[in-house]
Amino acid sequence: xxxxxxxxxxxxxxxxxxxxxxxxxxxxxxxxxxxxxxxxxxxxxxxxxxxxxxxxxxxxxxxxxxxxxxxxxxxxxxxxxxxxxxxxxxxxxxxxxxxxxxxxxxxxxxxxxxxxxxxxxxxxxxxxxxxxxxxxxxxxxxxxxxxxxxxxxxxxxxxxxxxxxxxxxxxxxxxxxxxxxxxxxxxxxxxxxxxxxxxxxxxxxxxxxxxxxxxxxxxxxxxxxxxxxxxxxxxxxxxxxxxxxxxxxxxxxxxxxxxxxxxxxxxxxxxxxxxxxxxxxxxxxxxxxxxxxxxxxxxxxxxxxxxx
Numbered sequence: 001x002x003x004x005x006x007x008x009x010x011x012x013x014x015x016x017x018x019x020x021x022x023x024x025x026x027x028x029x030x031x032x033x034x035x036x037x038x039x040x041x042x043x044x045x046x047x048x049x050x051x052x053x054x055x056x057x058x059x060x061x062x063x064x065x066x067x068x069x070x071x072x073x074x075x076x077x078x079x080x081x082x083x084x085x086x087x088x089x090x091x092x093x094x095x096x097x098x099x100x101x102x103x104x105x106x107x108x109x110x111x112x113x114x115x116x117x118x119x120x121x122x123x124x125x126x127x128x129x130x131x132x133x134x135x136x137x138x139x140x141x142x143x144x145x146x147x148x149x150x151x152x153x154x155x156x157x158x159x160x161x162x163x164x165x166x167x168x169x170x171x172x173x174x175x176x177x178x179x180x181x182x183x184x185x186x187x188x189x190x191x192x193x194x195x196x197x198x199x200x201x202x203x204x205x206x207x208x209x210x211x212x213x214x215x216x217x218x219x220x221x222x223x224x225x226x227x228x229x230x231x232x233x234x235x236x237x238x239x240x241x242x243x244x245x246x247x248x249x250x251x252x253x254x255x256x257x258x259x260x261x262x263x264x265x266x267x268x269x270x271x272x273x274x275x276x277x278x279x280x281x282x283x284x285x286x287x288x289x290x291x292x293x294x295x296x297x298x299x300x301x302x303x304x305x306x307x308x
Contacts, residue, residue, distance in 0.1 A: 050195050058133035060215045064283035066258035079281040081293050082251055090273040092304040102177040105223050110173040112221055115296035117166040127163045132218045134159045138189040155189040215259035224252050227269040238270040251276040
């Protein structure tokens with residue numbers, strides 16, 4: 001691949017090389033028969049989680065009926081609100097997680113659950129014991145897959161919580177940490193992959209499940225990590241510089257699904273944590289979306305302050 005020079009970028013600057021040949025095996029996830037057999041005992045735990053997934057009936061963040069798939073999108077779509085923490089608070093959030101023996105992702109997921117519960121209460125949504133289900137994409141790439149984009153080796157895990165779980169924030173955080181740690185240790189990110197394969201072949205087809213008129217996920221939460229960390233361009237104050245252009249902020253927008261009227265992406269760029277909330281403007285107003293984002297940001301600030 002030839003060197004790509006941008007403005008005052010050094011001639012040696014190159015984009016990361018990818019191997020298109022890797023795409024041929026993206027649906028196999030590097031799993032051989034031997035690896036599958038070794039994983040089988042651990043996946044039994046995942047089957048218990050799959051059973052809970054099917055038995056529980058999660059609620060959307062706000063009660064509504066999803067429109068037909070071919071319904072026209074509103075003029076305000078995509079509807080996005082964004083907040084950028086400063087570097088001091090970003091570092092404080094990471095320190096808060098470390099001092100409590102959890103990951104930043106655990107802490108951010110906990111605070112999102114608490115923010116949603118508080119926000120739903122302000123919307124006068126009756127808490128009838130319904131489950132709130134958070135979908136979290138999980139990167140399944142190994143060292144052998146480093147030349148393949150992460151989007152081709154991704155799965156999802158799910159966190160279910162309801163009203164009584166939000167009464168004790170510390171216990172909620174510990175529970176999320178233990179659950180995510182178990183998922184990582186037993187590689188339960190593959191449970192979703194195996195479940196969709198079974199559904200496609202034996203349970204009436206995946207399309208039927210996907211198009212079912214019911215809520216299966218309350219919201220989507222994804223942490224994409226350190227954005228553009230390996231881009232080989234000059235930096236000024238940790239921001240990428242290309243000629244006379246400085247990239248001061250960057251954010252990602254996750255897609256929406258029927259009844260999942262909110263997706264939240266957190267990302268780190270230039271040592272600042274950004275939070276992007278993408279919402280469906282049909283069931284949610286801009287004021288409600290801003291209120292939810294502000295509530296989430298305040299919860300994160302509270303977590304930072306508690307350990308200072």
